[in-house]
Amino acid sequence: MKKITAAGLNLHYGTFHALIDVSLGIEPNKITAMIGPSGCGKSTLLRVFNRMNDAIEGVRVAGNVELDGENILAYRDDEAIDILRRKVGMVFQRPNPFPLSVFENVAFGMRIHKLARGRELEDRVAESLKAVLLWDALKDKLKRSALSLTLEQRQRLCIARLIAVTPDVILLDEPCSSLDPVATLKIEELMLELKKRYTIIIVTHNMAQAARVSDETGFMLLGRLVEFGETSRIFTAPQAKETEEYITGRYG
Amino acid sequence: MRDANLVIRNGVNVGFKAVIIVFSVAAVLPLAFILGFIAFQGISALNLDFFIHGSKPTGEVGGGILNALVGSGLLILIASLAAVPVSVVTGVYLAENRTSKLAFFVRWAVDLIQGMPSIVLGLIGYAWFVLPIARATGSGVTFSILAGGLTLALMMLPIIIKSTEETVRLIPVSLKEASIALGVPYWRTILSVVLPASLSGIVSGVLIAVGRIAGETAPLLFTVFGNYYFNADILKPSDAMPLLIFNYTMSPYDDLHRIAWGAAFVLVAFILILNIFVRLVVRRWKIRF
Ligand SMILES: Nc1ncnc2c1ncn2[C@@H]1O[C@H](COP(=O)(O)OP(=O)(O)OP(=O)(O)O)[C@@H](O)[C@H]1O
Ligand SMILES: [Mg+2]
Numbered sequence: 118m119k120k121i122t123a124a125g126l127n128l129h130y131g132t133f134h135a136l137i138d139v140s141l142g143i144e145p146n147k148i149t150a151m152i153g154p155s156g157c158g159k160s161t162l163l164r165v166f167n168r169m170n171d172a173i174e175g176v177r178v179a180g181n182v183e184l185d186g187e188n189i190l191a192y193r194d195d196e197a198i199d200i201l202r203r204k205v206g207m208v209f210q211r212p213n214p215f216p217l218s219v220f221e222n223v224a225f226g227m228r229i230h231k232l233a234r235g236r237e238l239e240d241r242v243a244e245s246l247k248a249v250l251l252w253d254a255l256k257d258k259l260k261r262s263a264l265s266l267t268l269e270q271r272q273r274l275c276i277a278r279l280i281a282v283t284p285d286v287i288l289l290d291e292p293c294s295s296l297d298p299v300a301t302l303k304i305e306e307l308m309l310e311l312k313k314r315y316t317i318i319i320v321t322h323n324m325a326q327a328a329r330v331s332d333e334t335g336f337m338l339l340g341r342l343v344e345f346g347e348t349s350r351i352f353t354a355p356q357a358k359e360t361e362e363y364i365t366g367r368y369g
Numbered sequence: 370m371r372d373a374n375l376v377i378r379n380g381v382n383v384g385f386k387a388v389i390i391v392f393s394v395a396a397v398l399p400l401a402f403i404l405g406f407i408a409f410q411g412i413s414a415l416n417l418d419f420f421i422h423g424s425k426p427t428g429e430v431g432g433g434i435l436n437a438l439v440g441s442g443l444l445i446l447i448a449s450l451a452a453v454p455v456s457v458v459t460g461v462y463l464a465e466n467r468t469s470k471l472a473f474f475v476r477w478a479v480d481l482i483q484g485m486p487s488i489v490l491g492l493i494g495y496a497w498f499v500l501p502i503a504r505a506t507g508s509g510v511t512f513s514i515l516a517g518g519l520t521l522a523l524m525m526l527p528i529i530i531k532s533t534e535e536t537v538r539l540i541p542v543s544l545k546e547a548s549i550a551l552g553v554p555y556w557r558t559i560l561s562v563v564l565p566a567s568l569s570g571i572v573s574g575v576l577i578a579v580g581r582i583a584g585e586t587a588p589l590l591f592t593v594f595g596n597y598y599f600n601a602d603i604l605k606p607s608d609a610m611p612l613l614i615f616n617y618t619m620s621p622y623d624d625l626h627r628i629a630w631g632a633a634f635v636l637v638a639f640i641l642i643l644n645i646f647v648r649l650v651v652r653r654w655k656i657r658f
Contacts, residue, residue, distance in 0.1 A: 167550060169546070169549070169550060172549065195554060195555075199552040199553070199554055200552060201552070202549070202550055202551065202552035203551065203552035204552075206550065206551070207550040209543060209546065209547070209550075211543060213541070213543040213544055213546070213547045214547075215544065215547065215548075215562060215566075216544075216565075216566055216656040216658070225548075225551070225561075226551040226552070226553065229551075229553050229557060229561065230552065230553075264656070264657075264658070275547070278547075278551070279551065282551055282552065
């Protein structure tokens with residue numbers, strides 16, 4: 118059973134056709150990488166999965182996108198969408214912790230969704246920080262402002278804040294593009310660790326990263342999903358000419 | 370040749386700098402004189418009695434500004450209570466809906482109120498607040514602290530709305546997205562993320578607005594009127610700092626002039642301290658992303 122399936126997905130920004138007939142299936146507990154040149158619709162696709170495009174004016178979405186067999190595009194009331202966003206968390210390109218303490222960042226979602234309080238809240242904050250391997254570095258600095266952390270730590274904190282509200286799926290939109298190579302490798306290790314418990318979809322411009330961490334890869338071009346399949350196959354024997362040109366760096 | 374050129378250029382530079390400094394000093398000088406003069410005239414009036422006594426019957430020497438202090442305090446309190454919630458909500462709305470038609474009209478109305486002469490706002494306060502309050506309480510036409518406070522609230526609106534809008538606008542979208550993406554409802558995101566991150570700007574706006582209305586006299590003439598007796602009932606007329614200064618200055622008694630100067634000094638010091646507090650303390654809370 119696939120975690121997420123999209124069928125005949127089309128998205129317009131006003132008159133601009135940003136996603137054209139996209140169909141795919143995302144495997145649970147795997148890392149799926151979306152690659153493609155700038156502006157091809159990777160972020161747009163990702164933001165369909167947690168309905169983050171809803172906030173943008175003039176967006177029209179058509180087709181079928183199912184999470185665990187339920188069509189998420191059919192959700193109309195805000196509550197259903199909020200619950201969806203808890204299930205499908207998102208990590209952004211630039212780490213965006215709240216201007217609060219480390220502790221309060223992780224506790225934020227749990228407090229608002231009333232998932233835990235008191236002792237249990239503290240335990241779950243600790244658990245989340247352990248899951249992103251920040252606990253040892255920060256366990257004595259929980260009261261520090263999150264804005265005092267390094268970029269890599271901030272990105273980890275954003276992931277911790279996310280998994281604290283117990284999502285199923287984690288969407289990462291170029292999560293390493295503001296990090297240095299060492300920090301990037303560390304975040305990749307973290308992703309490999311996290312996929313045991315979560316389904317992960319990552320957008321990346323870094324071919325090597327896609328090849329290193331992902332199980333499946335989709336290549337997009339001008340709003341279409343050109344090719345989708347096992348990463349090892351996509352990188353060794355791409356079927357479409359465009360895919361081959363792109364991954365060998367001959368595109369454009 | 371080159372050297373001569375250089376000398377001329379340096380000369381021009383120095384001359385220009387001198388002009389800038391002279392003009393800047395010239396601009397600040399009147400302010401310094403005003404403050405110095407008020408302090409010179411006012412400080413001698415200050416003592417404990419000055420603060421803990423109300424006005425004495427006409428002709429008697431002594432008396433203080435207690436009535437006016439209490440009146441002004443209540444006015445500022447009521448004005449703030451009325452203006453802050455409305456202005457903050459409006460400011461957030463304007464920042465969040467930059468292009469909507471309603472926002473356009475609201476912005477326009479806000480500019481209009483800001484440019485309104487305060488005497489006109491006083492008349493509006495009379496029509497909108499004094500008369501209806503009189504009708505509601507059935508006690509004939511009665512000026513009151515409540516009416517004055519609501520009128521001053523009108524003057525606070527534009528200042529707080531604008532500072533709120535500006536601050537909220539500067540909150541990075543990524544911060545809002547972070548919260549929305551956690552499944553936090555929009556209104557909750559505004560309350561728990563956007564407003565706390567905007568606190569410094571909003572508080573600055575409120576304090577600056579308080580400083581702005583503390584000395585307003587014209588709107589009070591038609592709404593609070595003044596009162597020779599102590600009053601802390603918000604449905605009754607009251608004295609207030611600007612009214613006291615106005616009335617005492619118009620009187621023929623030297624003693625009252627002295628009290629008026631003292632009151633002027635207290636008022637100016639209050640506004641000055643408020644401004645310094647905003648600059649040195651509140652602006653420091655500002656979060657840098
Ligand atoms: N809010 C919007 N309104 C109109 N057009 C948009 C909007 N957001 C994105 N687009 C357009 O949709 C297309 C896809 O954008 P998207 O951000 O999904 O690309 P991307 O593949 O993520 O690119 P990048 O690699 O640069 O992040 C682009 O051509 C972009 O200009
Ligand atoms: Mg993108």
